Amino acid sequence: MSDINKKQDELIEEFKFFDDWMDKYEYIIEMGKTLPLIGEQYKTEDYIIKGCQSRVWLHADMKGEHVHFTADSDAIITKGIIALLIRVLSGEKASDIAKADLYFIDKIGLKEHLSPTRSNGLLSMLKQMKMYGLVADSKGLVDG
Amino acid sequence: MSDINKKQDELIEEFKFFDDWMDKYEYIIEMGKTLPLIGEQYKTEDYIIKGCQSRVWLHADMKGEHVHFTADSDAIITKGIIALLIRVLSGEKASDIAKADLYFIDKIGLKEHLSPTRSNGLLSMLKQMKMYGLVADSKGLVDG
Amino acid sequence: MEAFDVDTTSMKNRIGERRKDFPILQRQMNGKPLVFLDSAASSQKPDVVTSAIKSYYDKTHANVHRGVYQLSQEATDAFEKSRATIQSFINAKHSHEVIFVRGCTEGINLVASSYGDAFIREGDEVIITTLEHHSNIVPWQMVCEKKGANLKVVHVDEAGEIDLDDYKSKLSSKVKMVAVNHISNTLGTINPVKQMIDMAHELDIPVLVDGAQATPHMKIDVQALDADFYVFSGHKMYGPTGIGVLYGKEHWLNKMPPYHGGGEMIKTVTFEKTTYNELPFKFEAGTPNIADSIGLAAAVDYIGEIGLDVISEHENDLLNYGTDLLSSIEGMRFIGTAKAKAGVISFLVGDIHPYDIGTLLDKQGIAVRTGHHCTQPLMDHYGIPGTVRASFGLYNNMEDLDRLYEALTRAVNILS
Amino acid sequence: MEAFDVDTTSMKNRIGERRKDFPILQRQMNGKPLVFLDSAASSQKPDVVTSAIKSYYDKTHANVHRGVYQLSQEATDAFEKSRATIQSFINAKHSHEVIFVRGCTEGINLVASSYGDAFIREGDEVIITTLEHHSNIVPWQMVCEKKGANLKVVHVDEAGEIDLDDYKSKLSSKVKMVAVNHISNTLGTINPVKQMIDMAHELDIPVLVDGAQATPHMKIDVQALDADFYVFSGHKMYGPTGIGVLYGKEHWLNKMPPYHGGGEMIKTVTFEKTTYNELPFKFEAGTPNIADSIGLAAAVDYIGEIGLDVISEHENDLLNYGTDLLSSIEGMRFIGTAKAKAGVISFLVGDIHPYDIGTLLDKQGIAVRTGHHCTQPLMDHYGIPGTVRASFGLYNNMEDLDRLYEALTRAVNILS
Ligand SMILES: Cc1ncc(COP(=O)(O)O)c(C=O)c1O
Numbered sequence A, B: 001m002s003d004i005n006k007k008q009d010e011l012i013e014e015f016k017f018f019d020d021w022m023d024k025y026e027y028i029i030e031m032g033k034t035l036p037l038i039g040e041q042y043k044t045e046d047y048i049i050k051g052c053q054s055r056v057w058l059h060a061d062m063k064g065e066h067v068h069f070t071a072d073s074d075a076i077i078t079k080g081i082i083a084l085l086i087r088v089l090s091g092e093k094a095s096d097i098a099k100a101d102l103y104f105i106d107k108i109g110l111k112e113h114l115s116p117t118r119s120n121g122l123l124s125m126l127k128q129m130k131m132y133g134l135v136a137d138s139k140g141l142v143d144g
Numbered sequence C, D: 001m002e003a004f005d006v007d008t009t010s011m012k013n014r015i016g017e018r019r020k021d022f023p024i025l026q027r028q029m030n031g032k033p034l035v036f037l038d039s040a041a042s043s044q045k046p047d048v049v050t051s052a053i054k055s056y057y058d059k060t061h062a063n064v065h066r067g068v069y070q071l072s073q074e075a076t077d078a079f080e081k082s083r084a085t086i087q088s089f090i091n092a093k094h095s096h097e098v099i100f101v102r103g104c105t106e107g108i109n110l111v112a113s114s115y116g117d118a119f120i121r122e123g124d125e126v127i128i129t130t131l132e133h134h135s136n137i138v139p140w141q142m143v144c145e146k147k148g149a150n151l152k153v154v155h156v157d158e159a160g161e162i163d164l165d166d167y168k169s170k171l172s173s174k175v176k177m178v179a180v181n182h183i184s185n186t187l188g189t190i191n192p193v194k195q196m197i198d199m200a201h202e203l204d205i206p207v208l209v210d211g212a213q214a215t216p217h218m219k220i221d222v223q224a225l226d227a228d229f230y231v232f233s234g235h236k237m238y239g240p241t242g243i244g245v246l247y248g249k250e251h252w253l254n255k256m257p258p259y260h261g262g263g264e265m266i267k268t269v270t271f272e273k274t275t276y277n278e279l280p281f282k283f284e285a286g287t288p289n290i291a292d293s294i295g296l297a298a299a300v301d302y303i304g305e306i307g308l309d310v311i312s313e314h315e316n317d318l319l320n321y322g323t324d325l326l327s328s329i330e331g332m333r334f335i336g337t338a339k340a341k342a343g344v345i346s347f348l349v350g351d352i353h354p355y356d357i358g359t360l361l362d363k364q365g366i367a368v369r370t371g372h373h374c375t376q377p378l379m380d381h382y383g384i385p386g387t388v389r390a391s392f393g394l395y396n397n398m399e400d401l402d403r404l405y406e407a408l409t410r411a412v413n414i415l416s
């Protein structure tokens, strides 16, 4: 878990520089460009998470105990926020992902984007990521 | 018409004595006892005017150009108010009844009882009385 | 025991102070201070409720759902918070089991139409009782007529209590719905709905409870009751007009077809095929009554602060005091004398017409309701055209009943 | 001519002052003064409207109709006066042709269900257009599916104008209803409803007009239009949420079966037979939304004081000014370029996602709507997922558009 929190704290530190909303969003958009893009073969209805406002595709890969995510969105701000989530969660242990408390979202002022009523697909995506963590974890337990 | 207005003015004068609502209503109820009651044969569904709150029966008789009313109600305050209306209108010329402006109702503070939303049958009764006046009047004209 | 008494007294004293929360109770009527005894028709509103509505419009209003801007987000959060407040008020399992409607009448119509479409067939039966409000009779008559089903009416005895033996005899596999009043608006009877629900569930029959009169007076726990549907109106529980709630168990609501079509209730629309949104939105087509849902939540918070147990006890005291007082009037005839009664006194005096009594009480500043109270079949059952009904809210006090007694005495003197 | 100019200017100045009637417009958003450009979703409310609601509760509330006491009488009078205010606002022939509903969506559903039950049969047709709001699509899909009737959709061209030739070709004796938007909420197109009504009436086909976007922007005369049904929402015309109006011609309303069953809408109820009340009560089952009907009447009075001609002209000026301003932004693509347009600008910039623009405008204090605006089939028609929409109310001014232009320029810079 501490690895996830370390990354969260890093992000909070990075975002401290911005006192203007627009600068903050420019940075988020930049982050979006670093997003490990989902393979085109996964950009289908099966992997889509539909929001009313924007669409998100998400794919998860298990490597040992660790879960790696790739994703994409048709809106670039959504994409930037996904990039933050992936930076924090991807490559971490399934059990840590399942349990993670993502306090950084609130701290850097993005809470609204993950509100249940925002319907941009992000909250559903986050739930999906945690679900992958949970499933992978329980599989791991069964295997072990 | 002036006969109707004379009777209205009389009533307004009589009601000036009461500064207490309860005394006024006692007087109205007394008036109800003077109401020329409708013959039992007319106390049927044909002559009923249904309000939600109380029921009214009304019958009209033509004597020459003049219309005479008899009536009854199951509520005695309604009956008292009918008695006032009949005192003012009964026995008058059809044409005068049809045209009458019953300002006394407002002046003696009974306006609410004839509100379209009161649904005690009184407003419908008044309309009915004027309708009798109108019909009798136009018949009269045809005959003459 | 003594400590408990003291505590109760202090609660009662506190509830006495609540009267000043209701600006309208300062009014004069026909030169007399208003005594408002018609809360069963619609209660008055405390300032916190009307201020919550105004404040919502002055600070937060925007259309809800799907807005990306902050104001819309705030409005949506406020609206959904109201839903959560209602959820915990009735102890629903899920917030999406709380559907906002205009009021009790719309809620019952929604169920009669949507559930009826899916589950009621020719020859089926719907059970109601003699003491239902028209709003819990006519929708079922309409659906029965449409479907060729039959309406069965459970008897009520002279005291105004539902005949459970008759109910039992009417339950059968043909019955597709039981719809029953929780508290009779005309008689005040508190009906044994828990028992009736259990009996219906033995045959897997769902039960709709008309809670219009119950939510302002007693704590409702829809899970403990195991009600399938529970419906109530905001305006009878110190909340605004134009808002009410249909609670439905998730599995029923999911099985029912949508009611209204329009915005909010869809997932995707093409001219060929429309797919519906999930609960609760499936049943909330169009822009909801956002401001009044917030007003209703404020009313729930207000009630919660006082405590429904305190309110019940207070109204019970009023009922006992008022019943004693009025019974000394000659010719007094109470309509509705069930053992379990809420704060409603319906009566006739001799053969005086209710309208005459109502009019003379009004002239003395006392507001009571007269007539059939939207329960004509119940009036037919008693063979009367209507009653005079005094009903209580948390703001009423013993003085109100003293005033009623005096005014009624004077009215009866004049009228008999 | 000069005098006329002066007069217009002074009216415009006066309308500029109206902004301060709306308390919410004082708010700051993300540290910037709020620029509210989402009135087509829901308008803001002037203080006179919200104060009318509060004042009703504080001074006059009681349940309406049938009450013998003074308060109930006053509440009833206030409620019925609201109906009369609406009647004259739309110039209806009779006040009982004005039915209070929750909003436009409920009004359309009422007609689709009740008219549909009585008049739509298997093989019949209902005509709508491509630019309808979901609330004027889904209810007709539902009734068509139920009845085995067919929905016919009239084409719209690239500019967003209804193709009247296509409309003409679809009119036939099979058609039982035409349902059309007066002003498109997504495009702003003012549709030729008068002409469409006349064409339908040649074949005795009734027409329902969805006036949700029209009543805040232009004078409506239902008799001059000869509309059979006209429906609108209070919350889009400076009035409260939870209230709207269905206007229907008396002879249609009389022929239609009741919609909801319950209190108010009945004359007599027995378990064997129920007879229905007359208009408008036949369609207003249950306790109505009294307070918000009074709020809506206050909104109508407020609009009337300013004058809908002044409002129209003001919004037209905003439309022209804003369109000019925005067209200088590179990649700007207006969606909806009809000749007759109301105060709505829908657009896309290059291939930037509307959600991104909406988010960055919000951060600069600008509230616009993004998405499909409950008109998915229209989005499919244009082959786009949604638009950014700025829509105007009487309180907007040129500065709002300057702020939009600046903020949009900055957003586009960041996003492209
Ligand atoms: C053209 C049009 N029709 C119908 C509606 C539905 O109105 P309401 O949501 O108030 O029922 C709207 C509002 O979104 C609209 O713009």
Ligand SMILES: Cc1ncc(COP(=O)(O)O)c(C=O)c1O
Pocket: C040, C041, C103, C104, C105, C106, C133, C135, C136, C181, C183, C184, C185, C210, C212, C213, C233, C374, D263, D285, D286, D287, D288
């Ligand atoms: C027992 C009961 N059911 C239903 C209703 C109908 O409620 P509303 O008129 O708020 O829809 C009432 C209110 O009169 C009632 O007392």
